[in-house]
Amino acid sequence: MMLIEETTVPQAVLPIAGLRSHLRLGSGFAEDSLQDGLLEGFLRAALAGIEARTGKALIARDFTWTVERWNGAGQGLPIAPVSAISQLSMVGRDGLPTVVEPCKYRLVQDAVRPVLAPMGTCLPTIPHGGHAELKLTAGMSPDWGNLPADLAQAVMLLAAHYYEYRDETSLGRGCMPFGVTSLIERYRPLRIGLGAEQ
Structure with missing residues (x-):
């Protein structure tokens, strides 16, 4: 079995300005958008991480x-x-x-x-x-604004975590921050027995 993503999440759908605000990055300067490419990458990585843990496509x-x-x-x-x-x-x-x-x-x-x-x-x-x-x-929604609030917040928190620890080079255990895991817990697939999905 193989699942291939044929279309990607459009850049316009991603809350880059929201992540910038969440991180309390400076605003009102000519260089406001200087880190937008970096923030977009962290949002895409966080989105992929949440989708992998929940088995759900967030953006259609x-x-x-x-x-x-x-x-x-x-x-x-x-x-x-x-x-x-x-x-x-x-x-x-x-x-x-x-x-x-x-x-x-x-x-x-x-x-x-x-x-x-x-x-x-x-x-x-x-x-x-x-x-x-x-x-x-x-997908759960065609745009960011109509996502369930807890999943949108989980993506934002995980993207912020990636941003804050972007220079970390040591290997971790692959665990998500507690706030993220608690927000996505009710969306995770139920597994019974030897890891079989029900």
Whole structure:
């Protein structure tokens, strides 16, 4: 399985001025935007970190997901929430895709675990030695202002943490600051047993 981000979060959506204010950087000077590129990088890194921990796309964008075999009659999708499926294709061993008619599958929307479900008894058969390719749109909001406040704050806090410790060269344990983990805790996937996602 592989999930590829086809479109990136537009720069205009990122709260660069908000992060500058949060960090209490100087304002009213000709060089106000001097660090904007650096702040944008930290915001993108923080966004990616929060999305990885929660399994959710925060800002809506397009993805392509490839899978070599279905996991049951309905296939759980690797990211949430999914708002639309634009295309499902079966790609043979020769690399040639065949588009599946939309009447043969449907999206079961869910904030935690969306599912690609068959319209009949099972999903279209994936060719031997080939794979299925699903094009989808996922994200909680098209812009920053409509994100849940706790997730937006978590991204801001993590970006600020990256900024403050940007010169740190020692290896840490990979833990997020406590304030960030507490804000995202309710969005994290529930795992039961041997790490299986439910």
